[in-house]
Amino acid sequence: MEGSLYIPESWVLHVVPEQISARMSLYLAQHMLFDSQGALKGNVCYRRSWPVVGVTVGKMRKLTQKGVVMTVQPQKILREAEAGMLDKGDVVIQLRPGPNGSGIKLDIESKVMSLFGDQIKSSVLEEIDHYQLTDMQVSVRDLGALDYAIRARVQTAIERAIREEK
Amino acid sequence: MDRLRRSRIYLPGNRPRMIQKGPGLGADAVILDLEDSVSPEQKDAARFLVTRAIETVNFGQSEVMVRINPISNGGLVDLSVVLEAGPDSVVVPKCESKEDVLVVEDAINKVNPKKPVAILPMIETARGILSAFEIASASSMIDAITFGGEDFTQDIGATRTKAGKEIFWGRSLVVIAAKAAGVQALDTVFSDTKDEEGLRRDTIEIKEMGFDGRAAIHPAQIEVIHECFTPTEQEMQHAANVLFAAELARHEGSGVAVVRGKMVDKPIIERAEKMIRFAERLQVTVPAPTI
Numbered sequence: 532m533e534g535s536l537y538i539p540e541s542w543v544l545h546v547v548p549e550q551i552s553a554r555m556s557l558y559l560a561q562h563m564l565f566d567s568q569g570a571l572k573g574n575v576c577y578r579r580s581w582p583v584v585g586v587t588v589g590k591m592r593k594l595t596q597k598g599v600v601m602t603v604q605p606q607k608i609l610r611e612a613e614a615g616m617l618d619k620g621d622v623v624i625q626l627r628p629g630p631n632g633s634g635i636k637l638d639i640e641s642k643v644m645s646l647f648g649d650q651i652k653s654s655v656l657e658e659i660d661h662y663q664l665t666d667m668q669v670s671v672r673d674l675g676a677l678d679y680a681i682r683a684r685v686q687t688a689i690e691r692a693i694r695e696e697k
Numbered sequence: 698m699d700r701l702r703r704s705r706i707y708l709p710g711n712r713p714r715m716i717q718k719g720p721g722l723g724a725d726a727v728i729l730d731l732e733d734s735v736s737p738e739q740k741d742a743a744r745f746l747v748t749r750a751i752e753t754v755n756f757g758q759s760e761v762m763v764r765i766n767p768i769s770n771g772g773l774v775d776l777s778v779v780l781e782a783g784p785d786s787v788v789v790p791k792c793e794s795k796e797d798v799l800v801v802e803d804a805i806n807k808v809n810p811k812k813p814v815a816i817l818p819m820i821e822t823a824r825g826i827l828s829a830f831e832i833a834s835a836s837s838m839i840d841a842i843t844f845g846g847e848d849f850t851q852d853i854g855a856t857r858t859k860a861g862k863e864i865f866w867g868r869s870l871v872v873i874a875a876k877a878a879g880v881q882a883l884d885t886v887f888s889d890t891k892d893e894e895g896l897r898r899d900t901i902e903i904k905e906m907g908f909d910g911r912a913a914i915h916p917a918q919i920e921v922i923h924e925c926f927t928p929t930e931q932e933m934q935h936a937a938n939v940l941f942a943a944e945l946a947r948h949e950g951s952g953v954a955v956v957r958g959k960m961v962d963k964p965i966i967e968r969a970e971k972m973i974r975f976a977e978r979l980q981v982t983v984p985a986p987t988i
Contacts, residue, residue, distance in 0.1 A: 614742050615742075616711075616712075618712065618713075618714065619714055620712075620713045620714030620717060621712075621713050621714070676713055677713065677717065677753075678753070679713075679746075679749040679750055679752070679753035679754065680713035680746060680749070680750075682749055683742070683745040683746040683748070683749040683750075684742070684745075684746075686745045686749075687741055687742040687745050687746075690741060690745075691741070
């Protein structure tokens with residue numbers, strides 16, 4: 532069912548306690564991530580308007596003044612995934628898991644490569660960085676997409692790649 | 698003041714090129730659609746694209762609406778993703794009860810958005826029509842209800858015709874429920890994008906019924922819709938005369954205002970006032986009285 536994410540135990544969470552919404556709290560409670568006193572068992576990763584990335588019972592590494600845990604371990608995608616359409620103004624993003632230690636291999640194809648190649652690259656990597664992912668091949672086939680569309684397609688591909696099979 | 702909603706154009710939520718055309722279309726509102734124009738396997742992609750578009754694209758004067766999926770089929774997931782981007786309004790399809798609205802109100806309140814978000818329930822089933830007033834008055838976040846003619850026709854097993862007699866009663870009930878609840882009534886689409894005259898005829902008819910605007914599915918329909926919802930010179934002249942006659946009667950201490958031999962009473966004066974205000978808002982020149 533959409534909206535009900537399965538969180539593998541190996542995933543990492545970071546926490547923004549002030550930003551946890553009621554829906555998020557309910558979700559965490561349902562997944563028994565609170566202890567009997569209502570305290571979080573692990574660290575929770577929750578960015579504004581972003582879905583949960585993962586959970587761990589590891590120690591908090593760094594607590595900012597706002598109580599935000601910033602440090603996470605890089606994770607891997609679970610499977611190949613694709614997002615976007617071969618349509619003018621769109622971009623097709625393909626993700627493939629890579630060997631351990633291979634990092635992010637990025638391949639960009641775009642008619643505006645000479646003009647906007649750096650910007651496309653930076654947007655794609657920034658989105659990947661939000662999820663703290665590593666070891667994967669990223670193929671970008673750009674058909675003139677604007678920045679917001681590129682970011683949305685990368686986000687979609689990642690979400691599809693990190694979910695457990697239903 | 699009521700938002701100007703003569704036209705609302707649907708833009709498929711998973712098509713960047715169509716979304717980017719939105720700002721230049723001149724519609725009073727754009728509807729970023731997550732429902733019918735998005736296939737089930739692309740709903741996730743559309744949610745993210747629409748969210749990013751709201752955050753990034755400048756839609757200018759156009760109100761930014763998002764049509765979510767029905768509450769029973771992914772609507773709450775849509776809300777959990779798009780609400781924080783800050784749409785102006787949320788269009789809730791296939792509303793059939795007060796509860797359908799309250800669930801959306803609750804989701805909005807939980808996100809506690811920085812600016813107010815309006816709820817626009819779509820009434821497009823037989824059950825919805827029979828609960829139209831209950832729906833329209835379910836929440837203070839509602840400032841309009843909309844009629845969905847295509848789904849309504851299908852739901853009651855009727856045949857959709859250009860004459861539209863199969864939806865006349867549904868349309869009427871939506872207008873009456875909306876006005877009783879003190880909100881706008883917005884009408885359905887006109888599906889034949891090549892029939893400009895048909896669109897004009899139908900739009901004039903729904904304006905006369907009391908609708909405040911209608912939906913468009915093609916950019917070319919926007920101008921025709923605006924034309925129909927803009928008061929004609931003749932209508933404005935009459936309104937100006939009515940207001941002048943009313944002022945004259947008030948000045949002379951007479952209880953009765955007369956325009957060209959016909960008595961004008963309070964509802965006519967109020968209608969004239971509303972029309973002149975509307976024309977001024979559209980920056981249309983209001984003629985001087987000729988009586």
